[in-house]
Amino acid sequence: MPVYLTYFSVLVLLLPGLNRPLLAQNFKGSMHDFQAMGNKLFESDKPCLVCHPPHRSSSAEETLPIWSSKAVKDTFTVYGSAGPAEQPGLPLGSSKLCLSCHDGTLALDSWGGRVNTVPFLNAGFEDRKNGLKNDHPISVKYTSTNAMRTGELNDPFISNSGLGNTIETDMLTNGTLQCSSCHDVHNGMGAGKLLVKTNKNSNLCLTCHKK
């Protein structure tokens, strides 16, 4: 526990972001607490280091926390139904960081400058290996105009996210939807599946979708 607390106090000062609670008791034991998962391949007794090295960053990702994972590839097949009014772009910002592990093609233990080859994600988690065609669109603009035009989405600047403020403030990054719109990488809410809120009665989906 002291280890967590030390890192919390240092990092909270350093990093910008979606301002979510970072509760040690929720992070601990979550799937991103690699140490608790007993994943020796990370060779780290510092639970935050895999994703946040204190002195070094392997990439110049825009406006993001310092990052240690091997940079992610740039090409993905994106969600492509004729449906969305706004076509999704390539993953940006923090979504690229997620995909540096979750695209299923990069070894998880490639961090802190190392380029390793094992392990990959477990079965059941490697769906994104085949691209993002079958995933909820990300890096998609979600603006008032977009919401008005489709008539099927709540206005992100007005609607409450249920997390304290509007959808725009609590869930979007530069007005775009990203992995972190639905997920909290630190499990701050303890809502299961690292979600930002529970999806009981599809409440997460209904935060944005008028259905």
Next chain:
Amino acid sequence: MRKLYILTFAMTFFAATTVLGQISGSAHDFSNENWNSSGEICIVCHTPHNADVTVTDAPLWNHEVTTATFTLYSSATLDAAVGQPDGSSKLCLSCHDGTVAVDNFGGRTNGNEFVSGDELIGTDLSDDHPVSFVYDATLASTDGGLYDPTTTNSGLGGTIDDDLLIGNKVQCASCHDVHNGSGVADLLRKSNAQSAFCLTCHNK
């Protein structure tokens, strides 16, 4: 002050008319079924990840898709080229043809809840309004008894083509809103009192 009241009233009214219906509590809300332990609504049909992409343009589909071959509607007077159900009609029929269990979602294939009674459309569509065919200005003029979809108002804000056709085609979703958006009985997109809905397209 008075103006403020009027404004508030107008806004409340506006809000009330824009949100007419919702999926929660409708025939498609399966969140309380004992076969759906997630307690979620959308999950029976959609998933945020690992969706089924076998049907073109299916929106993040999570339900087993039908493989049935359908008997199509035909008649001496039909001008449209009606094909096997495609697009979203195929998604509806993945429950409503009765060959795939309603609880076959999220990879499950051994469910045993099937649609029955009136809700069962079956694989014989010869007694149902045709779906999965192009309805355009050409068809309207060939037929003579149809409005031009690109210029005729649907009564829902835009033209028939904008509001009722999907990629120029008539589908189940032309008449029904699977999410109960309009709150009209039978999940219809607009009320069919005095056959007003039929008369949106048919010039009778």
